[in-house]
Amino acid sequence: MDWLGPEEWQAVALSLKVSFWATLASLPFGILAAYALARWRFPGRQLLNGLVHLPLVLPPVVTGYLLLLTFGTQGAIGRALAEVGIVFAFRWTGAALAAAVMAFPLMVRAIRLSLDAVDPGLEEAAATLGASRAWVFLTVTLPLILPGILAGSILAFAKAMGEFGATITFVSNIPGETQTLPTAVYAFLQVPGGEPAALRLVIIAVAVAMGALFLSEWVGRRVARRVAGT
Amino acid sequence: MTLSVSLTHGFEGFDLDLAFEAPPGVTVLFGRSGSGKTSIVNAVAGLLRPRSGRIVLDGEVLLDTGSGIALPPHRRRIGAIFQDGRLFPHLTVRQNLAYGRWFAGAGAGAETDRVVEMLGLGPLLDRRPGRLSGGEKQRVAIGRALLAAPRLLLADEPLAALDEARKAEILPYFERLRDEAQVPILYVSHAPAEVARLATTVVALKDGRLLRQGPAAEVLADPAVLPAGVRGAGAVLEARVVAHHEDGLSELEAGGVPLFLPRVGQAPGAGLRVRIAAQEVILSREVPRGLSALNILPGEVEAVTTGRGPGALVSLKTPAGPILARVTRRSAQALDLAPGVAVHAIVKSVAIAPEDVGGALSGG
DSSP states (O other): OOOOOOOHHHHHHHHHHHHHHHHHHHHHHHHHHHHHHHOOOTTTHHHHHHHHHHHSSSOOOHHHHHHHHSSSSHHHHHHHHHTTTTTOOSSSSHHHHHHHHHHHHHHHHHHHHHHHTTTTHHHHHHHHOOOOOOHHHHIHHHHTHHHHHHHHHHHHHHHHHHOOOHHHHHHHHHHHHHHHHHHHHHHHHHHHOOOOHHHHHHHHEEEEEEEEHHHHHHHHHHHHHHHOOO | OOOOEEEEEEOSEEEHHHHEESSSSSEEEETTTTTTHHHHHHHHHHHSOOSSEEEEEEEEEHHHHGTTTTTGGGGGGEEEEEEEEOOOSSSSSHHHHHHHHHHHTSSSSSSHHHHHHHHHGGGTTTTTTTSSHHHHHHHHHHHHHHHOOOOOEEEEETTTTTTTTHHHHHHHHHHHHHHHOOOOOOEEEEEEEHHHOOEEEEEEEETEEEEEEEEHHHHHOOOOGGGTTTGGEEEEEEEEEEEEEETTEEEEEEEEEEEEEEOOOSSOEEEEEEEEEEGEEESSSSSSSSOOOOOOEEEEEEEEEEEESSSEEEEEEEEEEEEEEEEEEHHHHHOOOTOOOEEEEEOGGGOOOGGOOOOOOOOO
C-alpha cells in the first residue's frame, strides 16, 4: 500500500474501523426500533418514528451540533458517560456515534421492510408449538428478516463510510483520531498540492462503495433463496 | 379429555356469543364463513383474546376473563393445523417437525418415526417447504402439530386450500388420527361431506351463535344447520359392508335396510359412513314398483322445511337413520307431506358419490 501516504492510509483504516463499529453497535437498536415500529402499537409510536428518521431530513451539521450538545464534554449525557470512562467528544468513538446516528434511519427502514414481509401467522404457529415470544423471535422472526438485516447493515456501513457533516461538526477533523476518509478528502483539498492524495482517497471511496453494493446484492440473493424455503 | 368453551367477543358486523363442550373424538365446528369458527379456534389456541369467556381443557383453565387468567399460546400445549400450513420456510421438513418437539421437551425418537411413517413424510424430510406441494405441506403441518405432544389438536379448515385430489389424499390421515391417536380434535369446516366423514360431534354455528350441537348424524340431518342451505344438504348413515357382488356393486346394510353402491374398498363386515345428498333422493307415498333405482328406504316424515326458493327440504326417519330429501314445494304439497306421513325414499345407487363415502369408523 505504498501508493498511499501514511496519513491517507490512516484515514482509510480509521474510516473502516469507525464504520464497522457504528454498524455493529447500532444493529441491536436498529432491530429493536424496527420491531417496535412494525409490530407494537404504543403511544408515542409516531414520535419514535419521527426521531428515528430525523437524521435523514435534518442538515447533517445540525445533527452534529445536537450530538455535541448532548454527548459533548459539557453535554448532559456526555458528562454522565465521562464519569464511567466513556468519552465521545473528539475521539474516534464520537465519529462512530455520529456515523451510527446518521446511518440509523437507513438501517431501520431496511429491517422494517423485511419485518413487514414476515407473515405473523408463522409467529403464531411457532407460539402454538410451545415457543415463548423470545424464542419465536430468535427462531422464526430473526432468520426470516436476515436479508433485511444484512441489507440494512451494508447500507448503514456504506453511509457511515461517507458521513461528513455530522462527524466534522461533532468531533472535528483530527488526523489519526477523527479524520475519516471524507474529512481527509476535504482536508487535502484545502491545502495546495493536496489534490493527488484527495483523488486516491476518492478512488478508494468509490471502490468500497461499489464493493459494498455488490456484496449486499450477492448476500441478499443467497439469503433470500434460503428464507424463501426452496 | 374434554374441552369446554364459552365466549363472547365483538366484531365488526356480528357478535360471537356461544358455549359448547367438545367430548373426546373429532368435534367439528360447522358453519358458513364469517360465522365465527376461526375466532373460536384462535381463542382456544390463545391467539385471540375474547371480550369475555372461559375455556377449560381437561380440568385446566386456559382462559377465564372473570378471574384474569389467560394462558399464553406457548403454555397451552395445543397443536394447531392452519389452512395455509404455516410451515417455517427457512427450516427443512425435519426441522419443522422437530420444532414443537423440542419445546415440548421431547427428543426425536420412536414417536417421530411413527408420525413420519404414518404421514408418509420419509422422502420429504430434507426438503424445504418451498419445494412441497399443497398436500405435502398439510401432511407436514399435521405431523408438526402432533409431535408437539399436544393435549388437543386444532384444525382450521386444513383442506380448504387444496383441490379435490389433495383433499382425498389428506382426509384419510385425519380419519387415522381420530381412530388411532388419543388426542381430541377440534376441526373447523364448512364442507358437509368432510364433516360427515370425520365428525364424532358437530357444533353448528350461525352468525356467532350456537345453532345446534350433538352427534354428527343427528345434527347433519337438521336442514337448519346447513350453510349452503338446501343445496348442500345431505344425511349421513352408518352402514356395514355385507358383500361385494360380481356385477361391480357392493351391498351394504344400514339398520336392516340393504343399500347398493359401486364397489367400495372395505372388506365385508367393515363399518363405514355413507352420505346421501338430499338432491339425489326422490320421495314416493306408495311402495314404488317398476323403478330402476335399487335403494328404497321406508320412512316417516319428521319435518318439512321451506325456504325462500321453490325447494323444500324433507327430513325423514328411516330404519337406516335420518335421510334428507330435496323436493319442490309443489310436490311437497301434491304429496301432502307433513310430519307423521309414511313415505319411501328412493336413492339411485350411483347417487352415493364415491368421494362422499367415508372410511371405516373406530367402533364400526
